Amino acid sequence: MFSITTLNVTKLFPVDLKKGNLLAVSVGRYNLLDLVEEDFFAGGGIERFLNIAQIGPLTVLRQVPLITNAATVAYIRGGKPFLTFTVLDPNDHSTTTGLSDLFADGVTLYPSIALPSKFFGKTGEHSFGVAVTTKAYT
Numbered sequence: 001m002f003s004i005t006t007l008n009v010t011k012l013f014p015v016d017l018k019k020g021n022l023l024a025v026s027v028g029r030y031n032l033l034d035l036v037e038e039d040f041f042a043g044g045g046i047e048r049f050l051n052i053a054q055i056g057p058l059t060v061l062r063q064v065p066l067i068t069n070a071a072t073v074a075y076i077r078g079g080k081p082f083l084t085f086t087v088l089d090p091n092d093h094s095t096t097t098g099l100s101d102l103f104a105d106g107v108t109l110y111p112s113i114a115l116p117s118k119f120f121g122k123t124g125e126h127s128f129g130v131a132v133t134t135k136a137y138t
Helices: 058-062
Strands: 007-016 021-031 067-077 080-088 108-119 122-129
Touching: none
Parallel strands: none
Antiparallel strands: 007 021, 021 067, 067 080, 080 108, 108 122
């Protein structure tokens, strides 16, 4: 048995191409670990950290499933995501398409903002986000 874990479509709408400002709309099926693009999280304990706490708090794992259907709108400023808003099905669909019961148990909302920073001559980025779900847990 096999499963298609990622299948999505993304459309970019130019806002100001000279400045690298775009609006991105994406819908489909996502493996959320594939979305982690930060170098900080990679390396498997050899080149970098080997700790899931570096990715995010474990309390969010209930609200944000590993493989699910979602839609995202992102404002890209200067070629990098600045504001994002994601709507997720709160159920994991690792072994099913999830289309027949899409949002049957509620919805998970995930807004976030990424702020560039520069301290002591070093560039960085601070990301703030929150996962809120209407799914009832016991």
